[in-house]
């Protein structure tokens with residue numbers, strides 16, 4: 462099943478930062494997006510959940526248009542589509558004045574209006590999944606970066622998304638905390654969650670992703686299996702990037 466279809470998406474701020482992106486994500490895909498700083502990786506993810514508007518092109522989520530040939534769907538439809546995706550950012554974005562459990566329960570309460578019993582059971586389930594149950598009543602300030610990020614993942618899962626988007630989920634973490642977060646994402650992959658992961662962790666991309674997309678200067682320069690992109694990159698620019706990052 463086609464989960465995300467991006468067709469010829471363009472986006473400019475002062476200059477054009479997405480210059481005709483076309484990408485398809487199918488159910489169960491783990492797509493690693495790699496590329497140097499400023500290549501447009503975050504902007505692309507942000508366009509998927511309507512944090513940025515594209516200028517032209519189409520984005521379809523599970524076959525339904527978020528934007529088609531530059532024309533956006535109705536706000537109510539946009540809202541429904543973006544709820545199919547959970548996003549985890551580089552900087553956790555937890556609410557500091559709420560406990561871990563309250564962070565998880567807020568959106569299901571406000572947005573989904575699920576019954577409290579169901580919300581509590583889900584919070585329990587997802588905190589357990591990311592290994593954070595014992596910190597349920599702690600405040601974010603008392604957690605390590607890795608723990609905060611695992612809570613952010615659990616919080617996104619509370620909305621029962623079909624697709625998870627990660628924007629450099631480990632790049633704000635000390636190296637020793639990176640592993641626990643990648644392990645959580647790896648588990649999701651094993652459960653067949655569809656994911657797009659912007660990452661600088663090439664080892665992780667190689668191991669967990671089934672597809673790797675290399676972005677450069679607002680275009681997708683190369684795309685393939687990890688074996689293809691890492692083992693036998695077609696473009697000189699990809700080789701150059703990999704040499705720099707793997708140093």
Ligand SMILES: Nc1ncnc2c1ncn2[C@@H]1O[C@H](COP(=O)(O)OP(=O)(O)OP(=O)(O)O)[C@@H](O)[C@H]1O
Pocket residue numbers: 474475478496497498499500501502503504505
């Ligand atoms: N809100 C904005 N206003 C103006 N320019 C922006 C905005 N957001 C991003 N840009 C510019 O768009 C380009 C692409 O940025 P983007 O954040 O998508 O890159 P990236 O690939 O995620 O980089 P990094 O690896 O550093 O996170 C950059 O030149 C950036 O300065």
Ligand SMILES: [Mg+2]
Pocket residue numbers: 502503504628
């Ligand atoms: Mg970025």
